[in-house]
Amino acid sequence: MSMRVFSKTAPVTRAYIRYASTESATQKAGQAVSSATNAVKSQGLTKALCNLYKTVTSPLPASVKGPLNKTVGIFEPILYYSEVVYHLGKQVVVRQNFTLPGKADFAAAETQLFKVLEYVKVKNIKSIKDIPVEQWKNGAIKTFELSALFVVGEVVGRQNLIGYKD
Structure with a gap:
C-alpha cells in the first residue's frame, strides 16, 4: 500500500462572490x-x-x-x-x-331549549327503573318516527330507493 503525502502548504480557498441575478x-x-x-x-x-x-x-x-x-x-x-x-x-x-346567527337567534334557541327541557322533565324519578312503561312506549314511538323521517329524507335526497343514480 502506498501512503499519500499531503503538502504542508495552506489549502486553496475560493473567494465567495455574489453574482447578481436577473x-x-x-x-x-x-x-x-x-x-x-x-x-x-x-x-x-x-x-x-x-x-x-x-x-x-x-x-x-x-x-x-x-x-x-x-x-x-x-x-x-x-x-x-x-x-x-x-x-x-x-x-x-x-x-x-x-347567514351567521346573531345574538337574538341564540337567545331564541336558548329559550326553546329550556322549554323542551321543562317539557321532558319527569318528576320524582331516581333511576331508570322508575320510568313508567307508558313513557318508554312514547319514547320508542318518537324514535321510530324520527328514524323513518331520516330514511325518507335519504331516499328523497338520492332520488332513488336503493343506492345513488349512476
Missing part, C-alpha cells in the same frame, strides 16, 4: 407563491399537496420513503374528504342563502 428574491418568491396558488386552483388542494410531497421526497432514499409514504397515505383520504365536505358546505351555504 430577478430579485421577492420576485422569485412571488412567482413561487403564484404558481402554487394556480396549482391549488387547477388541481385542488389535495392533489397539489400530493404533488408537492412527491417533489420534496424524490431525492430521499427508499429506506426513508417507505415508512413516510405509509404515514402520508393515511392522511391523503382525510385531506380529500375534508376538501369535498368544505366545497359541498360552501355550495349549500350559497344556494340556501345561509
Whole structure:
C-alpha cells in the first residue's frame, strides 16, 4: 500500500462572490407563491399537496420513503374528504342563502331549549327503573318516527330507493 503525502502548504480557498441575478428574491418568491396558488386552483388542494410531497421526497432514499409514504397515505383520504365536505358546505351555504346567527337567534334557541327541557322533565324519578312503561312506549314511538323521517329524507335526497343514480 502506498501512503499519500499531503503538502504542508495552506489549502486553496475560493473567494465567495455574489453574482447578481436577473430577478430579485421577492420576485422569485412571488412567482413561487403564484404558481402554487394556480396549482391549488387547477388541481385542488389535495392533489397539489400530493404533488408537492412527491417533489420534496424524490431525492430521499427508499429506506426513508417507505415508512413516510405509509404515514402520508393515511392522511391523503382525510385531506380529500375534508376538501369535498368544505366545497359541498360552501355550495349549500350559497344556494340556501345561509347567514351567521346573531345574538337574538341564540337567545331564541336558548329559550326553546329550556322549554323542551321543562317539557321532558319527569318528576320524582331516581333511576331508570322508575320510568313508567307508558313513557318508554312514547319514547320508542318518537324514535321510530324520527328514524323513518331520516330514511325518507335519504331516499328523497338520492332520488332513488336503493343506492345513488349512476
